[in-house]
Amino acid sequence: MIGSRRVLLISGVLMICAWTLVPIYLVALGGVGGASTIYAWPKPFWPASLSIGNFTAFLQIEGIWAAMLRSVEVAVLCMILSLLLGAPAGYALARFAFRGANLYRLMILMTRAFPVGILALPLAVSFVRLGIYDTVFGVALMHTALALPFAVLVTASLFVGIPRELEEAAWVFGCSGPGAFRRVVMPLAIPGIAATAIFAFVISWNEVFAASVLTVRNKTLTADLLTLLSEAPLQSQLAGGLLLILPSVLFIFFVRRYLFALWGVASR
Amino acid sequence: MRGQTLRPYLLIMPSLAFLLLLFFVPLVQTVALAFSTTTGTGVGNFVQMLDDLDFRDSVRNTFGLVLCVVPLQLLAALGMSMMLRHVRWGRDIILWIWTIPLGISDLAAGLVWLAILTDKGYLNTILFEVGVISGPQSWLTYETPGALFLAILTAEFWRATAIVFVVLVAGVQLIPREYEEAASVFGATAWQRFRRVTLPLLRPSIQTALILRTVLAFEAFAVVLAVGGRNFPVLVSQAYLWQFTNQNYNVAACYAVLVTLVSLAATLVILIALRPRAGESA
Secondary structure, three states: OOOHHHHHHEEEHHHHHHHHHHHHHHHHHHHHHHHHHHHHHOOOOOOOOOOHHHHHHHHHOOOOOHHHHHHHHHHHHHHHHHHHHHHHHHHHHHHOOOOOHHHHHHHHHHHHHOOOHHHHHHHHHHHHHOOOOOOOOHHHHHHHHHHHHHHHHHHHHHHHHOOOOHHHHHOOOOOHHHHHHHHHHHHHHHHHHHHHHHHHHHHHHOOHHHOOOOOOOOOHHHHHHHHHOOOOHHHHHHHHHHHHOOOOOOHHHHHHHHHHHHHHHHHO | OOOHHHHHHHHHHHHHHHHHHHHHHHHHHHHHHEEOOOEOOOHHHHHHHHOOOHHHHHHHHHHHHHHHHHHHHHHHHHHHHHHHOOOOHHHHHHHHHHHHHHHHOHHHHHHHHHHHHHOOOOHHHHHHHOOOOOOOOOOOOOOOOHHHEEEEEEHHHHHHHHHHHHHHHHHHHHHHHHHHHHHHHHHHHHHHHHHHHHHOOOOHHHHHHHHHHHHHHHHHOOHHHHHHHHHHOOOOHHHHHHOOOOOHHHHHHHHHHHHHHHHHHHHHHHHOOOOOOOOOOO
């Protein structure tokens, strides 16, 4: 009885793994299988010949390289901004009992009920006026609005997990407040902060709507791919999809230990 | 100690200012844009939105998608997190694989399913091999609305179940094992333990997961465009179309206001439906 239950569980687990992985395998097959795979019928489920022809064809579409580079720039900028703005607030929530702390936390939580990406529509108008429309900086600002509430909550739960006694001990030994933060809290918080940064990067890297609305010529990779949907041949689109997926898969691998401890708890 | 009392405010100030400028101000601007017409303030833009040929379809499609996909995802994620509790070997790698879609953009997910479901795609190859169809067949056109809906539903389900799963697993981890052990000492079956102990204790996590997921599902956009193109209008793709193709920022803002209102209403419904019952601590 116990035996058959285990078999059921294991086959269930494996089926869900397959459900996640097989589609990625298939798009990879289309992405690197060469143009012959794309138009083959019936489709082979194994690569006939591995060529990176599709990939290079995709990259040769004018501006794809530049778009990818821009996507990286936007994501890095978004990462830096969300940490610079979010981590201090997270620290304040974790360490100080101050009037308005609950109100602030509630406000951060409330942003969740809003479709924040949609706000790119009026921002397009303001950005034109400010001269940051169609720039890396403009898109990064918008993406920071998406990633910031998350960064605040995650860093707050991160700092709560670091005993304040350690910090107080540093004060006793003559460290200033900021000094104790830098020498004691920071080293302990670095792994979690890195995970937060990676999340901010992924949020920005994957975002489509705001990036499409806020750019015209200087498109990010997602915005560029969106316009290619109706223009480029299928194999290029799949190559682009693969290009979008690969970094994310790696990122999730690196932060998998923090996924539940940080995101799960911070989402409550 | 004046510095001490001021410090937390100095620390939250930058983020507060940022959110004011890039969240609150654009929110107000959206409403202002939606109500400003060439002749002054009014509901003219909304009338134009209602007259939009695709308006009814986009409302129907959006709600159909959200109402189908979110409950399915909740069920699947609940099942997955319960399964995970019994996994003894390879937990780490299973968690990684199950959460991979979390990092995948909705555009990429749409492209993945486009590769599978297109005329000469992998699904048709399988159907062909087992003899269901005799040649390449289109599923993603306006002539096959049922299949198109299923395709988008599948893509959205594939991509975004992971976030519900992550929030639920985090919640499950907070439930002391002793509760269930106590229940089984008193003779509760596995189903009764799940129904009477685990599920009520998971309520806050379920609430959070539902809110996060529902708001994002109303925003679904790139996945829909990648799989269905113009054949499956949704609210956000209409907003994009009015802003970009028609260059009419006002009607686009109307759609944005509508999506915002719908998201807020959904959040409110979930908050009320899953509020802590009397006699329970949250």
